[in-house]
Amino acid sequence: METYRKELHTVSTPLSGYVQLILFNELIEEAQKDNILLKMEVRVGSFSYWGPGAGAIDESKYIQLIRIGHKETEIQDxxxxxxxxxxxxxxxxxxxxxxxxxxxxxxxxxxxxxxxxxxxxSPYLMDNNHQVRLLLGVxxxxxxxxxxxxxxxxxxxxxxxxxxxxxxxxxxxx
Known part of the structure; x- marks a missing residue:
């Protein structure tokens, strides 16, 4: 996937607030289907992606897998x-x-x-084929x-x- 990194796409969350929950399994499944790699910038509230399928991504489905709220929670923080x-x-x-x-x-x-x-x-989360699909700041x-x-x-x-x-x-x- 590194060869595709030069075509990096960055997406910011449309809401202000705190990241309360990230649906990691669903993100990995969608990234596998779309053949991309995601990098989460959780503290900033954005993510970037790249890969062979990056040109045809529906960014809104990924945004829906990140829950934003008005209060901090200790669920994943x-x-x-x-x-x-x-x-x-x-x-x-x-x-x-x-x-x-x-x-x-x-x-x-x-x-x-x-x-x-x-x-x-580990900052690397893989799909069931052992392909890295999600990079996290850990x-x-x-x-x-x-x-x-x-x-x-x-x-x-x-x-x-x-x-x-x-x-x-x-x-x-x-």
Missing amino acids: LKFGLNKLAEIAIKSIGNDDPKTASNTIYQVTDLLLYLEQRTTF DNFEYHLYQGLGIIRHYSQKNHIIAALARLAESINE
Whole structure:
């Protein structure tokens, strides 16, 4: 598909708001039918495509597979979910509620552990013929680690954050 990249087409979403849901399976199926490769620019709210079938694309069917809304959701936005947990921890520290702060920090740690053990941070999604059909901007584990615990570290008592980091370090692969 790289030879077709010079004929890149860019599509912006017609609505302003937050990307709430991307129907990945349907996008891959449509890209396979149309014989194209898609690249999602999720934070920007646009996507581009290229490939042998790029000249005959109905862009509206792809736009319909990306749900835009007025509010952020944590359904497919891990950063948003981690930020919500960090806010709870920071507010509980400010309100002298160390139990809630500690519990929330451990929840962030458990979520990061789950990510490390079960999630691949591959930017390439393939169709059932092992042809890459979708390129994603994917954040790595270190990025999520910072989003989950780095924000809290400025407001947290050191014992909470160090205990959480020690627990995480003991549980993950080197």
